[in-house]
Amino acid sequence: MNNTTVTAPKGFLAAGISCGIKQSGKKDIGLICCPTGAKAAAVFTTNKVVSASVTICKQHIKTAVTEAVIVNSGNANTCTGTLGLKNAESICKATAELIDANANQVLIASTGIIGHQLPMDKISHGVILAAAKLSSSPNAGDDFAHAIMTTDTKCKQAYKSLKLGGAEIQLAGTTKGAGMIGPNMATTLCFITTDADISKNLLQTALKDAIGNSLNKLTVDGHQSTNDTAIILSSCLAGNKSIIKADANYKKFAKALDELMTDLAKQMALDAEGATRMFTIVINGAASKVEAIKAARAVADYDLVKCAIHGGDPNWGRIICAVGSCGVKLNTNKLSCSIGGVTVFKNGQPVKFDPKKVSKIISQKEHTIVVYLGAGKFSDFCYGCDLSKGYVTINADYHT
């Protein structure tokens, strides 16, 4: 069996086990380990309220060599005060002891309900279990991907390999959805492994740029989590010529990372809470790049647009309403909109179209909406998904 999980790149072990944080009995502790030491880079939530795990991880990411990432699902360790910080530190320390590393060589991430203290007795046992199961097998990578899931119905993984600097390098990643997904830095938990030999600085730049083009383009409910953490680890064992400057090899690496993370972002959109379909909203003719993305996000986050798409309803007026209310510059005499290539509104005038045809387009698994603002020459885009009764069901009952 071909390994396309986080254990595929050379030098990585992983595990995913259940220790009882989740009442369902599903996997809730994931561990990635790089015994030879990895270079690491990370991007975190910009929410002002952050998980204790984020606070600790921000300190540990400064270390030159990282040996492991420990993740728990089922509890966010957020709004847990000083005890929450102490618990996050303890978990890193316990993990470090088991793999013969220093506590600051262990990165940590958490996801789940906010405001509850971690069940430390269960987690202490869970960390031991996870360390004991560490393996480079595809199953171990798969177990890790399952351990980070919350309301996801599918686990999300992506893989790429390419020739670069005289060697074959590999990238693999996994992410968890599927609610509280707002397009602001990191968006959710995401873990990438690679064996490409690359400097820590360039790894950070590549991660930040790739997130800008992928995870940050996705909005499920416009909600920015307190726990968003994206981490990339590089074992540097591929044997490629070390990437130490922004040359052609770096660009190839960055492009591959970009594609890998876009793949993950689209998997998240399609498995968003209650979502049955996704869409790409493209804004053209904006006065600036900032306004282009602002308008795109306004449309993608507009519940009435999301409901219309869920209902297969070509109610394009809601798209224009969203654009008009988000504060960006626009020329109402040039404002235009097309759905799946069908023009529905042009230069401020409604256009006759076949509603059945457009209904069919927006009922597909994916479609693209284009809005022209007529205010400038900038463009940007965003991924969104429909809003269904499923979202309400999931989120009305999540706690209990």
Added chain:
Amino acid sequence: MNNTTVTAPKGFLAAGISCGIKQSGKKDIGLICCPTGAKAAAVFTTNKVVSASVTICKQHIKTAVTEAVIVNSGNANTCTGTLGLKNAESICKATAELIDANANQVLIASTGIIGHQLPMDKISHGVILAAAKLSSSPNAGDDFAHAIMTTDTKCKQAYKSLKLGGAEIQLAGTTKGAGMIGPNMATTLCFITTDADISKNLLQTALKDAIGNSLNKLTVDGHQSTNDTAIILSSCLAGNKSIIKADANYKKFAKALDELMTDLAKQMALDAEGATRMFTIVINGAASKVEAIKAARAVADYDLVKCAIHGGDPNWGRIICAVGSCGVKLNTNKLSCSIGGVTVFKNGQPVKFDPKKVSKIISQKEHTIVVYLGAGKFSDFCYGCDLSKGYVTINADYHT
């Protein structure tokens, strides 16, 4: 029968009829008339895309004496280009001819689907029907209130009378809900009649202030309509000493208007699309008034909070997450939250509470959430409602 409709204040006639704009056959044209001439003031949407009716109404509100307000539901007359403007003008002209007034003495408002041209043949007939049915009876006022409804399940009316300046003055109002309600100027369609003798300038000030304390405090889905219009008409026939400066009599009038519109705002929250309950979110300890209202709206618009309230789920972490992500200043060591008087989070630490008790509180028809930011001494509040499957059902199928 006591008249508590828009025809209660002296000098007003009204009508509400069906002319076939709505396929359901429900009332879709409303007309208020003040044959002796009224002073009028209005507040409109700040959306950059506006209904042709808003554009025309903004011109006509400048006239010293207003004689009528004509409203249609079932079609927004928005994104309808030059023909839309021509149609809005024609409706004012046709109405004016029937009541022996000038076209610019007729105000106009529309609500309904965006991007469709008005069915002018039906409307021309409808305006004639409405003018023929004008009456000062309570039924006529009721008919008007029904004619402006869209997805509302109940019609919303409020009434007040008070002694002021040597006479009894009356105020009556009606508004329509129930989706695309964002707290930015006007929010929905709202029509107020009064017989208080007051200057046009003070009428405008009183309306703007009252909206700031009522309709602008309400958010159903954070969506700002392209058609929001709030109009107040004063016949000046009550016989009170004319209110021409901001004295004690003005303050009494303004307070009464404030209470009337708060009553209407709460009726809207409780009849919001799919809503089963409402809540008030109070922000204390903000660094500024602007930040206080920003944080309140962030919580009230947060789908995950709205879903939790729908599920009777005391998942307070989502409230804190919303506050943390909206960009306002906060002190994480002082951040606190209570729900219905029960402290759930204090000084950045979770507090043990009885989840069943809090679940019961948030399952009531109304409850109050208080968040302390610890960043200053400013406060503000906002009304919100829960997010249910009903919202999705209504908005996935609205078009077809």
